[in-house]
Amino acid sequence: MNKNDIVRLTIEDMSLEGAGIGHTDGVTIFVKDAVVGDVCDVIITKVKKTYCFAALKEVVEASPYRVEPACPNARQCGGCQIMQVSYEKQLEIKDNIVASNLVKIGGYDRAFVDSIREPILGMTDPLRYRNKAQVPVGVDKDGKIIAGFYGARSHRIVPSDDCKICSEKSMNIVYTVIDYMNENGVSAYDEATGKGLIRHVLVREGKATGETMVCVVVNGDKLPAADSLISHIQSVEPSLASLVLNINTRRDNVIMGYETRVLYGKEAIRDTITLTNGDTIAFDISANSFYQVNHDQMERLYSKALEYADLHGTEEVWDLYCGIGTISLSMAKHAGRVIGIEVVPQAIENAKANAKLNGLDNAEFYCGEAEVVLPEIYEKMSRPDVIMVDPPRKGCDTVALDTMVKMQPNRIVYVSCDSATLARDLKYLEERGYHIQKYTVCDQFGHTMHVETVCLLSKLHEAKHHINVKVDMDELDLTSAEAKATYKEIEEWVQEHYGFHVTNLNIAQVKQKHGIIERENYNKPKSENSRQPGCPEEKVKAIEEALKFFQMI
Incomplete structure (x- = not known):
């Protein structure tokens, strides 16, 4: 493959930058302005070892998803990467990119991701939406x-x-x-x-x-x-x-x-924004203020975040990366107290003024980097019930994530503008005891590849919604490690994440392997000559992952 070669391609997929992706002779080719489903002739513009970039020369057979861009400058301007794709297909592409990142980067099973994915929130009209x-x-x-x-x-x-x-x-x-x-x-x-x-x-x-x-x-x-x-x-x-x-x-x-x-x-x-529950919140916005550029979709995004927070009037909510208080004040009407943290001093002043504007005296705001301020405030204040995070594209700092885990909130609501860093952070939190319950993709930026995602994470005991487990008297004789999760919870965790059943005996064998003292009735043979079946390797691995999740090993 050489520069200026002309190649005929069938476009099979779309890249994260909105380019069409095709293959020929084992080489991946990225084609600007191509649409998945197109058959097209392309001109190679740059050659790498295993992939190439190309310009669209001619659409030989148009994809059913190809439309005429609303803007005559769409191919030259860098603002709208996918205006040539039908809006319905844009939503499908974005929804699948988020799911794919949760699988590839987050390490989640695809079937599990699909089971917790709520319908994408698309726009009524994807034109003229920017404020x-x-x-x-x-x-x-x-x-x-x-x-x-x-x-x-x-x-x-x-x-x-x-x-x-x-x-x-x-x-x-x-x-x-x-x-x-x-x-x-x-x-x-x-x-x-x-x-x-x-x-x-x-x-x-x-x-x-x-x-x-x-x-x-x-x-x-x-x-x-x-x-x-x-x-x-x-x-x-x-x-x-x-x-x-x-x-x-x-x-x-x-x-x-x-x-x-x-x-x-x-x-x-x-x-002002009006949430789906009827709440109206007013904001004063300066030239430098961060304020979502899509007003109508902002209302839907913040409504979903409030729904996930599940507030009943008494909870303490901490909002990291709070900006001018848009999410904080949306939560404050339904919480006992809200604490917001933001690195930009002017934004904190705006947030305080916006709290006063809305007559909300249960919102406090602190200036500084979340990873610095959060540990300091945590040492002085009580544990939050809900932590709300809406970080910049780079995601959360590990110090902030570690402090969040240490604070042990019941729920974490994570709003993200980059599903790759979102998936990375979710994996980090999952490994430390917080399990994603559901998520929703919200299209704030029609005709671009950018998208917002809101996720709900909970500690597992809450996620299981108070599982009822029959407890025998000898079940009360627990070690400190065993007390972190019942056999039933471990069994259900494995079933959910690996798709197969493990027995109490399997769990007991793995726990014994890691030095967790077992109760007699689970692990002792009925006679000295009886032989217990060994635990299959795949089940050992699954149970060990469950024990790590429950912080038992």
Whole structure:
């Protein structure tokens, strides 16, 4: 296989980046813009030892899942990787990627994963869903100011006057800023030289309130003719609530700087979410605040998290990576106390203000990295009933995970934006006594490969919902190791995870192997000459895994 070879492929699958996957002569080929089910001719663009990358040359036979993208820039822009795939198929692909990661990385059995998977939460309409547009500004080869989105794996701006997953209002505002720049001689930032003023235009919307914020990110400390910019924006958005200037003079690709100044209106806009139980929570959102970009799906995601938390008014809930308090305050209405932890100081101030805004005095917030603050707070406070985590893409730090296990909450609700790190963390927690009960995938980002997942984990005794076991009197003569799990619980754990039955004798033999003292009636032959059958190796392994799960060995 050589570069520029033309190959005919049948696309068999989709990669995590949204490329089609095909095979020829034992070589895996990743094809941008291809759809599972396509028969297509592709041009090899890069050759590796065991795989290649290719560009789509021609679709010879279109997949039944192929659709015409809603956006003419879909193939050039890096924002929507799979807009050429029908939305129903997108949901299936995402759902299966999460399940596959739980199997391959988490180590769970596929049948088990399928048994605990709840139906994916898809969008009613996968277009115009974003409440935030973050649009880079630059110049083309002719020196003309342009705005759009970066091409895939590049910082090359693909001009776009209408992003189909952003609102029309936000894109109108962006191009009104471009008009202001042209009329007032305001330059666009050039990444290559580090010169020029305006780098990005960010538009945030309160979907429930209609309030709009515009943030202009500049490579400097002031904006010329600010009154003219205000007038331009108000001409297309009369209800403008906030115009802020963000200072970012760094030579890197981080969008926002550390300093933000108000040019017009207030420093934050307000939005509300309404959960499926009817609760309404209000939030003030600043330019730097983390706030889910899909308002309607956020309501469904947080409703599911609240459902999994199973609160009855008295529980203590700890929310790690709490941001501006969106999940914390959703829980606070149904908990005795909520404690939130977040590394960003401004977010903590926002969270405290949002608690006050909603009249919730049972929510406390602490600033710092979860892996640092969590152990410190744990030493001073009581054990939480529920721990809620919504970490960044990298997942949870092992120090945080270890502290969570040490705190022994009844339930852990884990919200994740990366199913690979989710699976890794679930495996870590599973090995330390927390068993996944169920999970739901929620599509927050239609036409992209990104997806959110919410999982419920419980300690096994709770997961079994109070199993009733008949106890003989000699059952009360337990060692400390035996007291951690009954024979019935071990038997059911093996059945659930390995799909076969083990006997009390099997369990007793393995426990004896590991030095756990057994009661006479389980392990002693009826006569000195009788022979007990040996425990098969596969059952030994399964029982040992159960004993590890119950922390008995």
